[in-house]
Amino acid sequence: MVDGRVRRVTSADVAREAGVSRATVSYVLNDTPHQSIPAETRRRVLEAAARLDYAPSAAARTLRRGRSDVVLCLLPDWPVGPEVGALLGNLSAQLARRGLTLVAHPSTREDRPIAEIWKAITPAAVLAFEDLSEAENAAMRAAGVALLVALLGRSRQRRHELEVPQQRVGRLQAEHLAALGHERLGYAYPDDPRVAIFADPRREGARAACAALGLPAPVTCTVPLDGAAAASAVRAWRDAGVTAVCAYNDEVALAVLAGLRVCGLRAPGDLAVVGVDDIPAAGLADPALSTVTTDQSAVAAHLAETIVEVIHGRTEPPGPGDEITRVVRRAST
């Protein structure tokens, strides 16, 4: 009561309370296999633990095991939108169900070696959006236990690659526009080079869809988030006979809409536009933006499954199905 410093409840306390050894406590609490402990003893231990409100020290366990129960997600240095936020939220819930805790580190450029970050956490797994350097990769593998999962690797072959089907996003956009009768498509590529890991596969998907449909490849224009600059992209597309564009995401799509306004044109009559993500602003734009969305909770479930597999050293399961991505049709197309 009066003492401020409350001594932690340790497994020794539980052992004493239950009248057994610390080893037994550990075995019971961890459900250690190949260890036959009578139900009666087990009950005593569990009750004692509950009575004392025992919580094992994560630090001690980590020290002993060599890894914690934390999954560390290294966020990219480019601004993540609400989609990634939603993904992390779902992933966190999925991992929690499996006894893992997800935390994210907002990486502030390469100002600090990645090693410093995971060494501070000793994670069971690291989830990165981009491939890490071979050195960092090796360091992680060596430094004990932390495993690595690359969310989106640059076509490296031998890495755990967990590709959210970004290609499918682009494919869906192109197919949607083609179904509306458009034959000459454009691709609105983002201005920020940092998002290329996402943009390239998406555009590739659009290209593949066009090829499959016998249409010419999309005309790519880089579109800055600024109406005037977007206007010149719009003019370029018009000159090329493009009647509809797939945008990298909703923000770029909004820029295209702004560019249309600058030119005195309007979607979808003069140029149809379809974005990606369905951010709130998409539905509020004039005209409302058609867009492709992904079921983040389905992606998260698959991701969690894969992470657990990788932690246990098993191979990863097959990729997620195609049903997780769909088109939201609105006025802009």
Next chain:
Amino acid sequence: MVDGRVRRVTSADVAREAGVSRATVSYVLNDTPHQSIPAETRRRVLEAAARLDYAPSAAARTLRRGRSDVVLCLLPDWPVGPEVGALLGNLSAQLARRGLTLVAHPSTREDRPIAEIWKAITPAAVLAFEDLSEAENAAMRAAGVALLVALLGRSRQRRHELEVPQQRVGRLQAEHLAALGHERLGYAYPDDPRVAIFADPRREGARAACAALGLPAPVTCTVPLDGAAAASAVRAWRDAGVTAVCAYNDEVALAVLAGLRVCGLRAPGDLAVVGVDDIPAAGLADPALSTVTTDQSAVAAHLAETIVEVIHGRTEPPGPGDEITRVVRRAST
């Protein structure tokens, strides 16, 4: 080379290499005060550590010290925008400079006791956006070392309160509109009840500014992120003689713009609008949205400072200055 399992380099290895005891290694590497170690010995130890590429085990240190060098940020369950993302990025950099690692936990609703999360990390400090329950609060304080900082407390008095001057945001909006000659203001309140912790102080700031300027209190309307719904708010404001509205944030402001369109009206002539955050879509809207921005790096610097003070048990420094928030004037006002 052939062996996969590389044994960690420990302080014992460094001690052996340098020909000293482990204690000495610890003293040198931690620059322990009141411990005079000759430059020569110090050099030997440092060189040995460098040569062996020694990195102390965070887990062991945490076990011994009772706390890690990690600062845990508990994200709210409502979707955080790019502003919070930017804040975390800056904060991460600032904390890194002080030897602390920032990680964020995407909280997925109260489906899991907060205790489970920080127990998995043993953080030096926890940064929360909302007040925690008294029980959780006590648990953290008791469970050893983790300290608590509430970013935005609900007018509780005795809590470490680190209030980014949200009130000032609202004040600035109102003052901006008043300076443009508007006398009857509206406040566009968000539909999502979860963001009340931010919305209430902002609106309060707008109200205070009006009072100070001798204007009537702003007319509050809740504005869903949907044009049709926003239209009725627009009509209500027009009926009340409101000529300009402060929106909770840019998304709500965009909704107001959409509502205006639905009514066949237009900003700023029929109703001036000012948002908060300057998200990309704000500049791309029609008309472009005026908005209030905050210098997140300044906020982060102050936050980092406060966190360090709190970890060291000292009192917190005074709040940040008023210069971190400013208006970006565009067509909508």
Next chain:
DNA sequence: CTGTTAGCGCGTTCAC
């Protein structure tokens, strides 16, 4: 002054 010894912090796990 310089540096060492010894033991703590706590859960896990092998050998008996």
Next chain:
DNA sequence: GTGAACGCGCTAACAG
């Protein structure tokens, strides 16, 4: 079921 060692860094007490 148990004793004991282990993982690794920190630091009070102490000896040269």
